[in-house]
Amino acid sequence: MTHTVEQIAMALGAQAFGAIDIVITRAAEPASAGPDDLALAMNPKYADSLSEGHARVAMLWDGADWEALGLEAAIIAPRPRYAMAGLTRMLDAGQGFAAGIHPTAFVDPEAELGEGVSVGPLAVISKGAKIGAGSVIGPQCFIGWNATLGEGAYLREAVSIGARVTIGARFIGQPGARIGGDGFSFVTAEPSNVESVRKTLGDQGDAKAQDWTRIHSLGSVSIGDDVEIGMGSTIDCGTIRDTVIGDGTKLDNQVHMGHNVVIGRNSLICGQVGIAGSATIGDNVVLAGQCGVNDNIFVGDGVIAGGGTKLMSNVPAGRTMLGYPATQMDKQVEGYKALRRLPRLMRDVTELKRIVFKSNSDT
Amino acid sequence: MTHTVEQIAMALGAQAFGAIDIVITRAAEPASAGPDDLALAMNPKYADSLSEGHARVAMLWDGADWEALGLEAAIIAPRPRYAMAGLTRMLDAGQGFAAGIHPTAFVDPEAELGEGVSVGPLAVISKGAKIGAGSVIGPQCFIGWNATLGEGAYLREAVSIGARVTIGARFIGQPGARIGGDGFSFVTAEPSNVESVRKTLGDQGDAKAQDWTRIHSLGSVSIGDDVEIGMGSTIDCGTIRDTVIGDGTKLDNQVHMGHNVVIGRNSLICGQVGIAGSATIGDNVVLAGQCGVNDNIFVGDGVIAGGGTKLMSNVPAGRTMLGYPATQMDKQVEGYKALRRLPRLMRDVTELKRIVFKSNSDT
């Protein structure tokens, strides 16, 4: 897990300066960096804190004078944030999961494990499950009946994957991610008050109290390549067809995806976002933390929604949205500002009424 | 898992037409249905997609001309959405959990298992736990000390149930549902700034920084018959008495129920709803996704709240609510509309001021 400055720069497509044979053991913030650390100071605002630490080498902003900063060597990358991806991949010490099938794991004899698959302590691989070559199934994971995982999956502890779920290559599951629960779909024998409200936008009608009968999920979940699902996120099965997540899409922690939801490619769904049943989300969509998406609506490609935004109706491609209910971000900000000035506006109108009605009664 | 068209129609209380002895293996959407599938086209808008697929049999809307649609057989149900419940129950292939006690499960010798109970791999049943006849305890589940589950429970993988929790018949627990954590209840030795804020609606007073002492939960959780709890939902124990969920109530994924909460019968609590401590929710209430319920408030029977609604104070029975803070839905929608027109209103008032003050100074 050690690399020379030169090796790191080469791997990142970055330039190395000075004593490029210094060996780096880890990355550190400038102020707390030791002599064998690579200090990360990709912005001039970190220049001062470099001198607080003991780094001999730093990754610096474009144009930095590394010698004037008292360093022995430096790496300068053209797009520092992107270089962080390569750097952190090189220096990641991982979780220390052992190779091989742990003796306490239960692997059904009718499961198929590809070459080099490792299975952690107390994990369960069910009948008919197929695990792609090189996959790591972490401790206490559960892989259900006839579920399929592509090559190179990496599952942290306690991930569970239900029956018939299919997942592409290089899947990452964070601790406690849950895929393939039954959808939340219930129906009453007679039309319910919810159905009345949806039709009338508020009037419950005279529906009687009734009990709920479950609609089972016959579909499962279908996930593309290069998808990641965060801690505690929950993905429901579809009712007739599968719930779908496209290639390259990443879900943060505690995301809820209802039944029949379809998300496209390369979308980012941040922490605690909830997507209600049968919503369709396009490609390259970014939903910030705690967003909500109404059931059965359509969110177009490239839509970006700020934190806490509740998308209540269809959103055309390319829009930037904010608020509850969501509007385009600039209109929402204009609305917030107007709301702040509202008490003064009310005083103005009161004054106007006093003058106008007075002057009017004068005439 | 195969049924004839006639068998399906009979089970659903629906009418069958044409070649009612065709054998169905699964349900499918019209466009992707194969010759042995039952295409689901219960709305005329799906008529066209039937011809894209290869279905010979479909479930159709009332009044549909199945022969004109090129089908060999058809099922027509009086309330198609309700028929879906019966149909999906018939065709659900399930999770493939094996019968019996898996050899890797740990069942305490002092636990009592009813007839026909199955326990999955690496599940734990603690001392004094009682599991009703016919129940399925999934892989890696945990049933705590003296917990009681009624007949016919169905627990998916990784469900956990704490000590002394009591649950009625036919309970369904989705993966990772958590019941019986300790309530979130802390107190400071001297009155805290939170207590000041609650009294004054904003003024923190001069309370000092203090640390928090835990109030333990002596109560547990009491759940009625026919309840379902979704993936990753968390139900806290009560402080002195139990937290309560009434018969027939269903919780979606990632629902949070604080200590002492009481929910009545046949309520639907959708994804990511949070119900703070000691709130009381009535019967037949529907809280859509991401709703919040304040602590210690009362939500009456039949209340329906739209997505993201934050109920901050008591809600009388029968109300339809929306917004943050919640108001009745029609008022909230009126408020949204007014907010949109606010910038124009401000320009109008500015213009009025200009004219009035000018004309006023003219006189």
Place this chain on the structure above:
Amino acid sequence: MTHTVEQIAMALGAQAFGAIDIVITRAAEPASAGPDDLALAMNPKYADSLSEGHARVAMLWDGADWEALGLEAAIIAPRPRYAMAGLTRMLDAGQGFAAGIHPTAFVDPEAELGEGVSVGPLAVISKGAKIGAGSVIGPQCFIGWNATLGEGAYLREAVSIGARVTIGARFIGQPGARIGGDGFSFVTAEPSNVESVRKTLGDQGDAKAQDWTRIHSLGSVSIGDDVEIGMGSTIDCGTIRDTVIGDGTKLDNQVHMGHNVVIGRNSLICGQVGIAGSATIGDNVVLAGQCGVNDNIFVGDGVIAGGGTKLMSNVPAGRTMLGYPATQMDKQVEGYKALRRLPRLMRDVTELKRIVFKSNSDT
């Protein structure tokens, strides 16, 4: 688990009256209390319900006339809510976890367990993990590689702690708490449309659709003494340094803490709060249920935020906040009231325009 009235009063620093040798088996609400229960009636409003139950002993409000209430003994504590902490600790029957290492647990030979540590069924303790003396590791817990837990930890079932996480003394983990997932941090090779939106507050620019490359978390999570984490809460690792939770801070259920977040001492973070990456939260902060904290912002000491508040920008110390977007609580309440009156205001302005423009055209 039984105590005399005298013993309880002494433990609480409270006064005991009457037959102080009566033995108490549990606490109960006044109306349901039996003859061996301690009825909790610390507020005069519970006086009537005492007579509905069969309590001989009650904990009463200051100044209560216990004899007139028909009791044989009474406890009166100066701050009843604080006394609840001591009382519930005394009477808590716990989860019944057995002492010792359960034979079905997997403890790596290179893990270090302090004196008196218990490990529940099917728990995993990984290589290099250190568990402090007297700790209870519940059933199906997972302790990762080189993770450290201080003395007296109490982990309920299914808690997971990732590699290199360090936790202080007396930690409490509720069922399914997850610590140490990888942070949600992704970058595109070229600047993305999200970066454009952040710069321009809404304009996505002409960024192309791109795929996301992961930035690994090299840091871990560092947690102080006396911290509690609720059911289903998820704490991400930091990117370069650790994510931090200070001494005495308590997290409720389903809280999400992103990478690099720092929370100070003695803060209370309630259910379903989400704190985005690199936010800094001070000491003695209280965030009520479903609050959100934007990434990279600062929330000062003693800030209190009401339920559902979304903190979008820095908050100075001592503020009481509410709303989305958050403002000071009194301004938010003023804004809500103004919004309610807005439809009437609009009618007023329409009337003013009619009169003014008419009277204006008259001149």
